[in-house]
Amino acid sequence: MQYFIDLVIVGLSIGMVYGLVALSISFVYSGLDIVHFAHGEIYMVGAFIGVVLFQRLGLNYPLLIVASMILTGVVGVVIERLFYRRLTQGGGGYTVAGMGMIICGFGMSIVLQNVAFLIWGAKPLPFPVSFGMPIEMGDLTLPRSYLWIVSAALVLMIVLHLFLKKTRLGLSVRAVAHNKEIAFLMGINVPLMISVIFGIGCALAAAAGVLIGPINYVQVLMGLGILIKAFAAAVVGGFGNLPGAVLGGLLVGVTESLGAGYVSGSYKDIYAFLLLIIVLMVKPSGILGVEAKVKA
Amino acid sequence: MLEVQGVEGGYGSVQILNGVSLKVGRGQIAALLGGNGTGKSTLLRTISGLIKPWRGTISLDGERIDGRRPDLIVRRGLVQVTQGKEAYPAMTVEENLRLGGYVRNDRAALRRNLERVYEYFPVLKNRRNQLAATLSGGQLQMLCIGRGLMSEPKMILLDEPSAALAPQVVLDIFRIINRICRDGMTLLLVEQNVRMALLLAEYAYVIRDGVIHIEGPAEALIKDDNVRLSYLGGTVADRDHGLTMRP
Ligand SMILES: Nc1ncnc2c1ncn2[C@@H]1O[C@H](COP(=O)(O)OP(=O)(O)O)[C@@H](O)[C@H]1O
Numbered sequence: 001m002q003y004f005i006d007l008v009i010v011g012l013s014i015g016m017v018y019g020l021v022a023l024s025i026s027f028v029y030s031g032l033d034i035v036h037f038a039h040g041e042i043y044m045v046g047a048f049i050g051v052v053l054f055q056r057l058g059l060n061y062p063l064l065i066v067a068s069m070i071l072t073g074v075v076g077v078v079i080e081r082l083f084y085r086r087l088t089q090g091g092g093g094y095t096v097a098g099m100g101m102i103i104c105g106f107g108m109s110i111v112l113q114n115v116a117f118l119i120w121g122a123k124p125l126p127f128p129v130s131f132g133m134p135i136e137m138g139d140l141t142l143p144r145s146y147l148w149i150v151s152a153a154l155v156l157m158i159v160l161h162l163f164l165k166k167t168r169l170g171l172s173v174r175a176v177a178h179n180k181e182i183a184f185l186m187g188i189n190v191p192l193m194i195s196v197i198f199g200i201g202c203a204l205a206a207a208a209g210v211l212i213g214p215i216n217y218v219q220v221l222m223g224l225g226i227l228i229k230a231f232a233a234a235v236v237g238g239f240g241n242l243p244g245a246v247l248g249g250l251l252v253g254v255t256e257s258l259g260a261g262y263v264s265g266s267y268k269d270i271y272a273f274l275l276l277i278i279v280l281m282v283k284p285s286g287i288l289g290v291e292a293k294v295k296a
Numbered sequence: 297m298l299e300v301q302g303v304e305g306g307y308g309s310v311q312i313l314n315g316v317s318l319k320v321g322r323g324q325i326a327a328l329l330g331g332n333g334t335g336k337s338t339l340l341r342t343i344s345g346l347i348k349p350w351r352g353t354i355s356l357d358g359e360r361i362d363g364r365r366p367d368l369i370v371r372r373g374l375v376q377v378t379q380g381k382e383a384y385p386a387m388t389v390e391e392n393l394r395l396g397g398y399v400r401n402d403r404a405a406l407r408r409n410l411e412r413v414y415e416y417f418p419v420l421k422n423r424r425n426q427l428a429a430t431l432s433g434g435q436l437q438m439l440c441i442g443r444g445l446m447s448e449p450k451m452i453l454l455d456e457p458s459a460a461l462a463p464q465v466v467l468d469i470f471r472i473i474n475r476i477c478r479d480g481m482t483l484l485l486v487e488q489n490v491r492m493a494l495l496l497a498e499y500a501y502v503i504r505d506g507v508i509h510i511e512g513p514a515e516a517l518i519k520d521d522n523v524r525l526s527y528l529g530g531t532v533a534d535r536d537h538g539l540t541m542r543p
């Protein structure tokens with residue numbers, strides 16, 4: 001029983017990270033109508049920025065998260081303005097420009113990997129944040145890093161929710177996400193808002209990177225795995241649905257952890273996709289998905 | 297107030313507008329009539345900046361607005377209410393209205409405008425916390441018009457407010473539009489419901505093949521044989537309205 005609980009706790013905390021990345025991918029998708037295939041690399045860049053700030057400035061952990069989010073968000077805005085804007089202006093989805101955007105995303109992921117390789121090298125960097133002793137609860141020992149992941153991710157999700165529901169800027173973000181023409185006619189500066197959305201999407205991915213850093217190493221190729229898991233999570237929850245992304249992330253995390261613990265650890269990456277296939281067979285739009293939007 | 301001069305434009309390489317010119321004076325109600333697919337919505341979208349004109353000029357109060365970004369045109373006081381009752385269905389009525397007042401930064405003005413809209417459309421006030429998706433067609437149209445008023449525009453471009461609505465609802469909405477205009481709004485009204493539009497408007501333009509084909513004072517157009525034959529075919533639906541609008 002205790003083994004089971006341990007596995008669930010590990011699964012939930014990793015699932016929070018998947019959920020956060022899935023959330024950021026869904027957020028970008030809802031705002032820009034594009035699936036951003038370089039988002040794993042944004043997560044990687046965020047983690048590296050976290051490590052560098054940790055080594056150079058010795059910031060404390062919450063500050064590291066916030067600083068990396070801001071810097072990565074800025075990086076994202078620059079990338080979007082310089083490379084994506086021309087394509088997204090032509091429309092997303094199944095348009096020719098939408099297809100171009102998918103290829104452009106893949107290209108950007110390779111570029112970012114290589115840039116990171118040039119700057120930080122191929123060797124995995126340790127991210128030795130000290131969280132203090134694990135918490136003992138009866139028979140359970142709970143490493144504080146997991147607690148950090150869960151609580152930081154929860155805080156970010158709540159802040160995002162409040163931002164979208166309660167602020168004027170959040171209201172306009174929702175408007176742009178749902179219908180850009182009408183948003184324009186409301187007097188919203190849509191091009192600017194698209195940058196804001198992409199920046200927030202990148203900042204969320206960066207937070208996930210800084211959260212996972214201390215329990216894994218930080219390395220150039222870390223974005224590949226997370227992209228696939230986050231996609232599985234987003235699709236399981238219902239693509240484009242923000243609460244669905246988080247739910248999907250938790251499900252993928254727990255499934256993976258239980259599978260690795262009870263079946264076999266060497267097939268760890270398969271469980272997420274088994275879950276994905278089952279969910280798609282039962283409810284093709286995902287658990288919280290409503291309609292099949294025509295977007296690519 | 298609004299002056300459109302020789303505007304050409306369209307989508308991609310498909311030309312829809314072949315040199316449209318029209319004028320709407322301050323406080324005036326002008327109607328833009330014409331059959332389906334003649335470019336009425338395209339013209340409104342060009343004026344509001346959603347699509348860029350290829351040639352010609354558009355000016356508001358003497359200042360050129362052609363080719364400007366739509367949000368900047370809204371800030372200058374020209375608002376388009378699109379065809380098809382495009383409210384944000386996943387937002388509440390009040391959130392939709394707040395969005396309409398997005399360019400008004402101060403809370404006092406926002407609250408004042410909200411009250412004004414609720415006064416024109418009391419039904420919206422009762423449903424302020426409901427999702428727009430739960431509204432009926434007529435209420436949605438009211439929401440869209442109300443949302444257009446929230447930024448205190450000088451002028452509104454209104455695209456087919458009567459489309460797909462029951463006659464009684466159309467009558468209600470036209471009464472309120474009439475009231476809004478008597479309170480000082482300038483209006484360019486696109487309509488398929490030609491009788492209704494000509495009763496409300498002072499001046500009217502008829503567009504065909506992307507150019508203004510006929511224009512004149514509304515009373516003259518009602519009597520005009522061409523207009524009568526083409527657009528006022530005397531359909532039963534139109535006659536049943538009991539056209540006594542002026543309250
Ligand atoms: N987004 C679009 N892309 C290409 N063509 C369009 C688009 N919207 C409308 N059209 C075409 O432009 C013409 C005029 O349409 P529209 O301005 O909507 O007419 P109206 O509002 O007078 O009914 C139509 O032939 C229509 O098919």
Ligand SMILES: [Mg+2]
Pocket residue numbers: 336337338379455456
């Ligand atoms: Mg139209």
